[in-house]
Amino acid sequence: xxxxxxxxxxxxxxxxxxxxxxxxxxxxxxxxxxxxxxxxxxxxxxxxxxxxxxxxxxxxxxxxxxxxxxxxxxxxxxxxxxxxxxxxxxxxxxxxxxxxxxxxxxxxxxxxxxxxxxxxxxxxxxxxxxxxxxxxxxxxxxxxxxxxxxxxxxxxxxxxxxxxxxxxxxxxxxxxxxxxxxxxxxxxxxxxxxxxxxxxxxxxxxxxxxxxxxxxxxxxxxxxxxxxxxxxxxxxxxxxxxxxxxxxxxxxxxxxxxxxxxxxxxxxxxxxxxxxxxxxxxxxxxxxxxxxxxxxxxxxxxxxxxxxxxxxxxxxxxxxxxxxxxxxxxxxxxxxxxxxxxxxxxxxxxxxxxxxxxxxxxxxxxxxxxxxxxxxxxxxxxxxxxx
Ligand code: APR
Ligand code: PHB
Numbered sequence: 001x002x003x004x005x006x007x008x009x010x011x012x013x014x015x016x017x018x019x020x021x022x023x024x025x026x027x028x029x030x031x032x033x034x035x036x037x038x039x040x041x042x043x044x045x046x047x048x049x050x051x052x053x054x055x056x057x058x059x060x061x062x063x064x065x066x067x068x069x070x071x072x073x074x075x076x077x078x079x080x081x082x083x084x085x086x087x088x089x090x091x092x093x094x095x096x097x098x099x100x101x102x103x104x105x106x107x108x109x110x111x112x113x114x115x116x117x118x119x120x121x122x123x124x125x126x127x128x129x130x131x132x133x134x135x136x137x138x139x140x141x142x143x144x145x146x147x148x149x150x151x152x153x154x155x156x157x158x159x160x161x162x163x164x165x166x167x168x169x170x171x172x173x174x175x176x177x178x179x180x181x182x183x184x185x186x187x188x189x190x191x192x193x194x195x196x197x198x199x200x201x202x203x204x205x206x207x208x209x210x211x212x213x214x215x216x217x218x219x220x221x222x223x224x225x226x227x228x229x230x231x232x233x234x235x236x237x238x239x240x241x242x243x244x245x246x247x248x249x250x251x252x253x254x255x256x257x258x259x260x261x262x263x264x265x266x267x268x269x270x271x272x273x274x275x276x277x278x279x280x281x282x283x284x285x286x287x288x289x290x291x292x293x294x295x296x297x298x299x300x301x302x303x304x305x306x307x308x309x310x311x312x313x314x315x316x317x318x319x320x321x322x323x324x325x326x327x328x329x330x331x332x333x334x335x336x337x338x339x340x341x342x343x344x345x346x347x348x349x350x351x352x353x354x355x356x357x358x359x360x361x362x363x364x365x366x367x368x369x370x371x372x373x374x375x376x377x378x379x380x381x382x383x384x385x386x387x
Pocket of ligand 2: 210292
């Protein structure tokens with residue numbers, strides 16, 4: 001088999017890239033380790049920045065997003081048991097949309113299959129080869145167990161942080177571990193509030209988010225080595241009740257449909273390229289979820305890559321490809337700093353003393369009351385413009 005761009009991974013990065021390339025008349029093949037059902041059901045984050053929504057609209061894949069996505073014009077910082085609203089739209093003129101990552105994935109898979117373009121699911125033993133030459137190729141084993149070879153001009157490594165692409169790139173990795181994890185739950189319960197609530201509490205951070213008017217998404221800070229077996233549903237609701245307590249607030253409860261623990265890391269790979277292998281999304285960088293940036297960065301990367309590949313294949317010019325890594329990394333480091341800042345301001349670090357807690361509260365109060373500080377949070381949260 002031969003294609004122009006061999007894409008490893010059918011997450012938001014790989015699928016959006018395939019779609020943007022198709023719009024530019026560039027053929028690609030997407031190779032995915034999991035089944036279609038699996039990737040369409042995997043529960044991940046759900047905040048789309050304003051520029052992400054704009055891009056999906058321009059790319060013609062926002063029909064359901066516009067009908068079912070929930071636009072949010074503000075969010076709450078909750079500390080000392082009181083809400084302090086950050087008026088995202090008033091401060092920036094822009095807003096965010098709550099729409100689950102797997103809904104974006106479903107829409108992109110449907111668009112690709114409707115167009116008759118290939119996604120090869122359930123492949124194994126995927127390996128990129130000869131990235132340092134101008135004839136790279138990928139080998140893999142298909143769902144029937146047959147070995148295959150895909151020759152291409154360029155390989156896009158969009159296979160996330162545990163994929164094979166990251167490991168194939170001899171770049172420098174900058175990493176930072178955080179001493180906490182998030183326990184996330186999806187509950188069949190209407191949201192308790194119309195907006196997201198980021199809560200600072202002495203028992204640990206908590207987040208109230210949502211997916212639909214009937215489904216709430218909630219998170220609790222837990223130690224990084226925590227095991228989900230220690231968290232029966234009753235304990236989760238009790239802890240959420242304690243941390244989210246505020247005057248006039250009632251936590252809506254309901255059956256928990258899904259729960260899991262995610263550790264928190266920051267990782268940046270520099271450069272995001274090795275010869276003709278380009279990394280995008282989680283394969284190149286990971287951010288802690290407190291800034292809600294993971295999927296948004298992935299989509300920005302592939303927007304840059306699609307433009308660069310269009311110039312390369314259309315005009316034979318590689319200048320944008322040569323700038324790809326630097327262009328992406330400027331946004332990645334901004335998001336990395338914002339996510340680290342939100343994380344440090346809101347979580348209880350093990351062994352943190354009263355002095356550190358008072359600094360956090362002072363920063364929260366300043367952010368909530370100074371228009372300059374609130375605007376800084378807001379413009380990072382809704383997403384800085386692409387250009
Ligand atoms: N071969 C093929 N596919 C692979 C391999 C492999 N060896 N390893 C992993 N994959 C697939 C995964 O099954 C997954 O579907 O690559 C895909 C990677 O997708 P994501 O992990 O979602 O990464 P990305 O597309 O970069 O998305 C970035 O969106 O998914 C959210 O919150 C998540 O921050 C993340 C963001
Ligand atoms: C989510 O809804 O899953 C979500 C929202 C905001 C975050 C992280 C996750 O910062």
